Amino acid sequence: MNKQNLFRKLLNVGQLMSPFLWPIALVAVILLALVWLTKGIEQTSLDVVVDDRIDRTPQYVEQIKTIGEWEFLTIEDEELVDTVRKGFFSDDHLVRIYYGTLRIGTNLQAVREGDIRVSGDTISVILPQVGLLDERFIDEARTKSFHESGDWTPADREALYQKARRQMLHRRLTPEVVSEARRHGEQQVAQLLRAWGFKHVEVSFSAE
Amino acid sequence: MRELRIIVVLLTAVVLCSSCENNRQAERQDVDAIASADTLGLLVDRIRQCSRLYTTEYRIHKIVTHEDVVRLKGKVMNRHVDMELPFGERKMAIPMDATVKAWIDLQDVTEENIEREDGRIRVLLPTPQLTLTSTKIRQNEVKEFVGLMRSRFTDKELTSYQQQGRQAIIESLDRERFVSEAQANAARVLVPLIVQMGYREEDISIVFRKDFDLETLLNHSVEKR
Numbered sequence: 172m173n174k175q176n177l178f179r180k181l182l183n184v185g186q187l188m189s190p191f192l193w194p195i196a197l198v199a200v201i202l203l204a205l206v207w208l209t210k211g212i213e214q215t216s217l218d219v220v221v222d223d224r225i226d227r228t229p230q231y232v233e234q235i236k237t238i239g240e241w242e243f244l245t246i247e248d249e250e251l252v253d254t255v256r257k258g259f260f261s262d263d264h265l266v267r268i269y270y271g272t273l274r275i276g277t278n279l280q281a282v283r284e285g286d287i288r289v290s291g292d293t294i295s296v297i298l299p300q301v302g303l304l305d306e307r308f309i310d311e312a313r314t315k316s317f318h319e320s321g322d323w324t325p326a327d328r329e330a331l332y333q334k335a336r337r338q339m340l341h342r343r344l345t346p347e348v349v350s351e352a353r354r355h356g357e358q359q360v361a362q363l364l365r366a367w368g369f370k371h372v373e374v375s376f377s378a379e
Numbered sequence: 380m381r382e383l384r385i386i387v388v389l390l391t392a393v394v395l396c397s398s399c400e401n402n403r404q405a406e407r408q409d410v411d412a413i414a415s416a417d418t419l420g421l422l423v424d425r426i427r428q429c430s431r432l433y434t435t436e437y438r439i440h441k442i443v444t445h446e447d448v449v450r451l452k453g454k455v456m457n458r459h460v461d462m463e464l465p466f467g468e469r470k471m472a473i474p475m476d477a478t479v480k481a482w483i484d485l486q487d488v489t490e491e492n493i494e495r496e497d498g499r500i501r502v503l504l505p506t507p508q509l510t511l512t513s514t515k516i517r518q519n520e521v522k523e524f525v526g527l528m529r530s531r532f533t534d535k536e537l538t539s540y541q542q543q544g545r546q547a548i549i550e551s552l553d554r555e556r557f558v559s560e561a562q563a564n565a566a567r568v569l570v571p572l573i574v575q576m577g578y579r580e581e582d583i584s585i586v587f588r589k590d591f592d593l594e595t596l597l598n599h600s601v602e603k604r
Contacts, residue, residue, distance in 0.1 A: 217453035217460065222446075223536070225543045230441035230551055235560065238480070239568035240433040247425040265534060272512065279432075279568055287575035294576065304433070305478070305512060312475055312514035312545035316534040323534065325518035332518070348426070359430040359485065366490045367576070 239279035240304045243359060244352035246273040246343045252335045256321060263321025265328075269335035271309040273343050275352040277301050277376065286377075293371040294364055300377055301353045303344060309336055434507065434564040435481040437557065443473040443544030449529065466527040473540060474517040477548050481507045481561030499582040500573065506587055507561035509552060514545055562587050 253266040281299040288295045311332055353376055361372045449467030453460055483504050492503040525531050566585040573583050 211456040214457045215453070215455050217451055217455065219464075220450045220452045221448075223539065224445075225540050225547070226444045226446060227547075228442055228444055230439050230548055232437050233440045233476075234436075234438040236436040236438075237564040237567050238433050238436045240480075241485070242429055242431040242433065242482075245425075245427045245429055247427070267534070267538070274512070276431075279572065282572065282575075284575070287572065289575075289577050307478060307513040307515060310511070310514050310545070311516050312477070312541040314538050314541065316538045319534040322531065325521045328516075329518040332516075351426075355428045363430075363485060363488060366488060366493055368490075368493070368495060 240274075240276055241279055241298075241356070241360075242274045242276035242304060243301065243356035244275040244348065246275070246348065247271075248273065248339050248343050250335045250338045250342075251317065252331050252338065253318075254327060254331055254334070258321070261320075263323075264318055265321075265323045265331065266316075266318040267328075267331055267335075268315040268317055269309055269311070269332065269339075270313045271335070271339050273308050273339065274304040275301060275344075275349060276304050277356060278304070289369075292369055293373075294367075294369040295373040296360060296364065296375070298356070298360065298374065298376050301349055301356060303340075309339070430484070430486040431482040432485050432565065432568070433480045433482045434568055435557070435561045437479040437481075439477040439479060439548055441475055441477070441544060441548055443475060443540055443547075445471045445473075445540050464528065467529055468524075468526040469529050469532065470522075470524040471532055471537075471540065472522045473537070473544065474520045475514055475541065475544055476517065477514045477545070478512045479509055479552065479557070480512050481509050481557055481564070483507050483561075483565055498578070499584070500578050501584040501586060502569070502573075503586050503588055504565060507558050507565065509554065509557055509561075511545070511549060514541075514548075516541060 247270075249268055249270050251266065251268050253264060256263040277298045277300070279298075286297040309332065356376070357374045360374045364372045364374075447469050449464045451460060451462050451464060487505050488502075494501040494503075523532060562585075569585060570580060570583050574580055
């Protein structure tokens with residue numbers, strides 16, 4: 172009923188309007204529609220969103236070990252390592268930066284009975300050979316990706332890790348570095364034993 | 380008029396030659412800059428003398444996971460829109476191992492830290508500290524699933540998740556527990572050596588300095604438990 176009334180009223184208005192007013196009303200309606208659309212488009216903003224954070228997962232202590240490693244020298248190293256795969260049209264490259272810390276010292280748990288001899292205020296100590304304390308010295312999770320083109324597999328990344336490891340050992344673990352660690356170790360052990368109250372201290376490292 | 384033309388041509392030639400030379404110089408400078416950038420900063424090493432006694436080693440395992448779905452988010456005609464795009468899912472699992480070691484700085488141990496009285500010895504040590512010494516990704520166990528509409532994980536993304544996982548391991552360490560275990564292990568390592576110096580086990584006390592909020596007093600009898 173109401174709708175019919177409204178329609179009649181509109182018809183009446185239409186009849187009242189002169190033919191001259193019709194185009195103006197049409198233009199006004201079009202303008203209003205345009206304004207409404209423009210405002211709507213202005214307020215439209217769409218983004219494609221991807222989360223780049225990791226999920227929260229637990230961590231487990233798998234092993235606890237008592238160790239007695241006395242470190243005398245630390246070498247922090249970073250190596251730029253790359254691999255190339257030859258292609259028909261172009262070559263694929265993977266370049267990464269690996270970080271590692273080589274710790275050089277002696278393992279006190281290998282000290283045997285009789286390696287420490289005391290006589291009055293004199294002490295003689297034979298410590299195990301100086302060497303690399305930890306075979307795992309690369310912080311692989313800190314690795315930075317420098318350049319990548321083409322597809323690379325986890326096996327390729329493992330090969331790159333091993334290459335970085337070999338490079339670090341070759342460049343950093345030189346006889347000079349080991350002898351510097353031994354020299355500093357002798358000083359440190361002697362200093363500690365003097366603090367212990369021994370006046371005469373002899374420190375050496377086993378050749379084994 | 381002809382002379383004027385010749386002069387103009389000559390001047391143009393001179394300008395062109397000099398600009399070529401400038402270009403060559405600029406190229407040379409660029410090459411020099413690249414060469415110096417190649418040699419600087421790519422290989423950095425730092426050697427540091429120290430005297431650290433590592434007493435405890437922890438092997439930690441964590442599986443870093445990442446899951447992302449492409450979503451269309453925003454406003455359309457003043458209405459909020461948040462919808463998942465089909466086949467836009469990606470998943471990745473990176474198993475990693477980390478080694479954390481607890482250590483005591485022996486450089487700080489001086490005569491003042493060692494007390495001897497009536498055949499008994501008391502050694503005062505600084506509080507142990509923790510260091511993440513290495514991490515290793517189990518590359519052969521890495522798993523990756525990529526939806527039809529997505530590109531594979533790039534190396535940059537992969538290393539970013541690994542770095543976040545590493546940071547999460549450091550932040551979740553049970554420091555108090557690790558430090559107290561490290562103190563007990565320090566006694567386990569040092570006491571046999573001090574015994575070889577002529578002291579009896581029961582006369583040896585290893586005491587830890589009250590650094591920060593931790594105070595742990597350990598003598599050999601406690602440590603034997």
